[in-house]
Amino acid sequence: MHVLHHASQEEIYGAWMIEELAGHGYRLSAGTLYPMLHKMVEDGYLTVRTEREGRTIRKLYSATEKGRRGLAVARERMRILTQEGTGR
Template identity: 80%
Template sequence: MHILFHASQEEIYGLWMIEELASHGYRLSPGTLYPMLHKMVEDGYLTVRSERDGRTTRKLYAATEKGRQGLALARERVRIFVREERDA
């Protein structure tokens, strides 16, 4: 979810995402993150491309149209949820 948000803003890569999530207080290991990213690519929410950076190859992820729509939907749900909480 938060991954999708950032992937819709710009291309992201695994290590950056781990550091980003850490800044929010979420600790995620590569062993957890990469399967998640892989699953999101399989489900059509993200695209992935490889970019050679000197000796290493980095995988860059970006949100697809489906990913953006999923994000908008999730946001709408959160908004409704927050409203319900407030009105309760």
């Protein structure tokens, strides 16, 4: 959900996402995040493009329309879950 949130706002790349998630208390290794990103591309939730800057090659990920819809569904389910937890 966090990956889709950021990828729907702007292009993201793996190393940045690892740092962003660490700031929220998640400890993901590259060996965990990159397969997840690749699967999200394969499943149609993200697109990927390659950008080269000097010697650096970076893959930039963006949410697709399917990814944005999936994010909206996940947000709604979280809203329902948190309301049930508070007794509202």
